[in-house]
Amino acid sequence: MLLRSKEVLADGAIVEMVLWRLPKPVAGSSHMYKYRLYYGRGDVRIVGYDNERLKGDHRHLDGKESRYSLRRRPIITESTGRRCLSRHCEELLRRSNPGAA
Numbered sequence: 488m489l490l491r492s493k494e495v496l497a498d499g500a501i502v503e504m505v506l507w508r509l510p511k512p513v514a515g516s517s518h519m520y521k522y523r524l525y526y527g528r529g530d531v532r533i534v535g536y537d538n539e540r541l542k543g544d545h546r547h548l549d550g551k552e553s554r555y556s557l558r559r560r561p562i563i564t565e566s567t568g569r570r571c572l573s574r575h576c577e578e579l580l581r582r583s584n585p586g587a588a
Contacts, residue, residue, distance in 0.1 A: 500528040515543025 490506040503525040513521050516538045524536040535547040536555060546555040 498528070500526065500533075502526050513538050513543070514540045 488505070488507050490504060492505075493501065493503040495501055503523070505523045507521045509519050509521055512519055521538060522536070524534075525532060526534040532547055533549065536544075537547075538544045544555050545552055
């Protein structure tokens, strides 16, 4: 495991990032990483990014799942993988507080 971070925000929402380097890509993904990024409250996932076997890279937004290509991002290495997850984490935090700029 390269990264594991879990934070409970003041409003009770949870932001969690997990990143593993694998010996071979998860079926459906073209990179050597398995990852999970979660933002939710209670038992409700509000936003998530992950790559499951056969589903590959995808995201969950407001209860809807859609493909998400990391190929549009820089080549993933350990450091860029961490930055990519961190960038999405920032997106989730913005989404959790839409009035803040």
